[in-house]
Amino acid sequence: MNSVLLVCLLIVIIPTVFSKKFKEEEKPEWAKKDISDFNDADMERLLEQWEEDDDPLEPDELPEHLRPMPQLNLNDINPSDPEGILQASKKGRTLMTFVQVADNPTRDETEEITKLWQTSLWNNHIQAERYLVDDNRAIFLFKDGSQAWTAKDYLIEQEKCESITIESKVYKGKHSKDVKQEL
Structure with a gap:
């Protein structure tokens, strides 16, 4: 019974220890710092890494200054109607x-x-x-x-x-x- 428990613990603990060790080696130097020691540049890199796999936003979800300009069909606009052009x-x-x-x-x-x-x-x-x-x-x-x-x-x-x-x-x-x- 004790040996079965020991084997189960080893199966759970050993991969966890090794995966943490390998993950630490893969991280860049700035990522190994404690989060409380991060400066603005480190936080910006973390944000970029976080957003790396995100899907791009739909045009209507973008901030207004990044949205594409709406396509104006000049044939549909009456040049003698300045209010219509503005609208x-x-x-x-x-x-x-x-x-x-x-x-x-x-x-x-x-x-x-x-x-x-x-x-x-x-x-x-x-x-x-x-x-x-x-x-x-x-x-x-x-x-x-x-x-x-x-x-x-x-x-x-x-x-x-x-x-x-x-x-x-x-x-x-x-x-x-x-x-x-x-x-």
Whole structure:
């Protein structure tokens, strides 16, 4: 019984000891250091080694500055429509828009109104993140910038929308005081 136990232990222990010995010899000098002694260069090499066998990321998973530019079909773009050209150039790029709520609302009212607008946009498959920047102002961040113009068409129709700003161009809401005075 004891001899069987001894043989089993040897079968488990001996390969482990030898494999550790051989693995230590295969490691580069920087990898033999204690992890607490690693400097920035050692950590960078470790990260590169870690990512070595990873599959490459899909283009939409890459950071925006590494993504390939979207292919623009110039035949589909109307040269007399600068807004259409701008919209096509923002396809697949992050874009921020500023939305101003009318009638001097409180911060809580702005929160509720813009949350409702964001939900409506999401329900129409327009993904926008929303950030309040003032009591009556919010940023809508679009991961696909071309969606900002579709969102603009929706937002300017809303009764509480004073204006929306896209790429430094201000679009007045149809119910804003400025538009009513022009009529």
